[in-house]
Amino acid sequence: MHDHRRLGRELEIFDTDPLIGAGLPYWRPAGAAIRHALEEYVRELERRAGYQHVYSPVLAKRELYDISGHWAHYRDGMYPPMEVGGEQVVLRPSLCPHHALIYRSRGRSYRELPLRMAELGAMHRSELSGVLGGLTRVRSIQLNDAHIFCTPDQVADEAAAALGLIRRAYRALGIEPVRYRLSLADPSGPHVGSREAWDLAAAILAEVLARSGIDFEAEPGEAAFYGPKIDVQVADSAERETTLSTVQVDFYQPERFGLQYIGPDGGRHRPVMVHHSVIGSAERAVAHLIDVHGGAFPGWLAPVQLAVLPISGDELAPAEAFMRQAVEQRIRADLVGPEHGSLGARIRSSRLVPCLGIIGSAEAAAGQVALRLRDGRKLPALAAGEALARVANEISAYYRD
Numbered sequence: 001m002h003d004h005r006r007l008g009r010e011l012e013i014f015d016t017d018p019l020i021g022a023g024l025p026y027w028r029p030a031g032a033a034i035r036h037a038l039e040e041y042v043r044e045l046e047r048r049a050g051y052q053h054v055y056s057p058v059l060a061k062r063e064l065y066d067i068s069g070h071w072a073h074y075r076d077g078m079y080p081p082m083e084v085g086g087e088q089v090v091l092r093p094s095l096c097p098h099h100a101l102i103y104r105s106r107g108r109s110y111r112e113l114p115l116r117m118a119e120l121g122a123m124h125r126s127e128l129s130g131v132l133g134g135l136t137r138v139r140s141i142q143l144n145d146a147h148i149f150c151t152p153d154q155v156a157d158e159a160a161a162a163l164g165l166i167r168r169a170y171r172a173l174g175i176e177p178v179r180y181r182l183s184l185a186d187p188s189g190p191h192v193g194s195r196e197a198w199d200l201a202a203a204i205l206a207e208v209l210a211r212s213g214i215d216f217e218a219e220p221g222e223a224a225f226y227g228p229k230i231d232v233q234v235a236d237s238a239e240r241e242t243t244l245s246t247v248q249v250d251f252y253q254p255e256r257f258g259l260q261y262i263g264p265d266g267g268r269h270r271p272v273m274v275h276h277s278v279i280g281s282a283e284r285a286v287a288h289l290i291d292v293h294g295g296a297f298p299g300w301l302a303p304v305q306l307a308v309l310p311i312s313g314d315e316l317a318p319a320e321a322f323m324r325q326a327v328e329q330r331i332r333a334d335l336v337g338p339e340h341g342s343l344g345a346r347i348r349s350s351r352l353v354p355c356l357g358i359i360g361s362a363e364a365a366a367g368q369v370a371l372r373l374r375d376g377r378k379l380p381a382l383a384a385g386e387a388l389a390r391v392a393n394e395i396s397a398y399y400r401d
């Protein structure tokens with residue numbers, strides 16, 4: 001069993017410092033490399049699916065969350081307001097309100113819809129210190145978030161496409177959902193907006209799941225305060241279940257923000273918001289990846305993708321040149337020289353690295369590299385350029401999907 005907290009520290013992915021505070025981990029270089037690769041992958045996946053990326057600030061006036069409903073319904077999860085120049089500003093608890101304002105910043109026509117907006121941005125949650133630990137419950141969260149502003153007719157297709165993106169990303173990440181949950185309102189509890197809107201949103205999501213051939217369990221009481229959602233549940237090796245990705249249908253915030261578009265009839269209409277997150281937060285996604293892969297990440301995510309091992313000090317110069325050539329080709333490569341021990345010891349300590357490039361005197365003389373792959377395959381010595389092409393092929397497998 002892997003504990004992502006222990007393994008995360010051992011592999012130097014992240015750590016914490018009491019002076020920064022509980023629930024506020026920092027990312028070491030290996031963790032930052034994984035996070036960059038993950039963010040780049042998600043951005044590219046979204047770009048190809050027609051999303052436009054934006055950036056928005058981590059703070060806003062409290063008033064914004066009065067409008068969105070967060071201040072009334074989600075205040076326990078928010079930090080107290082800060083007084084600045086006679087105004088109250090708060091750390092944001094979600095990205096939706098900022099995106100709604102970007103949508104509202106100018107007039108919109110039905111021709112622009114569906115308008116797909118995405119951001120990898122920070123949000124904050126005031127977790128109690130007792131539940132903090134590692135990367136799964138944190139107070140500062142890097143969220144992979146997207147909002148689709150669309151016509152009522154487009155909601156089901158957009159939600160289904162968002163679910164498709166999630167499933168595709170999971171294949172690339174080598175992770176498997178344990179179940180899909182349709183999270184509904186608490187039937188006895190209060191809820192915002194009309195009952196009809198909630199029922200319609202839930203019916204659309206149920207239809208999307210059915211149409212995608214996905215079995216799911218409906219669970220009352222697990223919805224967001226503004227609407228029902230599909231939760232993609234994953235489990236760690238101790239079988240603790242968490243929500244990683246979500247798709248939500250929201251009629252409430254468009255109403256609160258007075259969002260509009262001009263329809264083909266020339267009249268003003270209300271768009272619907274589909275919220276979704278492909279991988280959830282960087283923190284939770286990486287915690288889960290550490291756990292399921294035990295540190296042997298898929299090649300495209302590995303913090304070091306190629307370790308170059310000169311057999312002796314005599315091959316240091318060609319090994320260094322090969323490593324630099326790899327770095328130029330955007331491969332995350334590292335030189336592990338003889339000062340780190342015998343070749344056998346270095347091969348063992350690099351066992352999580354997808355590709356090893358070994359250079360002995362014969363390879364050095366011929367301008368070649370002997371590749372050894374993480375699954376045990378040993379390739380015959382190849383010219384340096386061919387070896388790099390082979391490495392690139394090993395670590396970019398996700399683009400084929």
Ligand SMILES: [Zn+2]
Nearest residue numbers: 094095096275
């Ligand atoms: Zn949202």
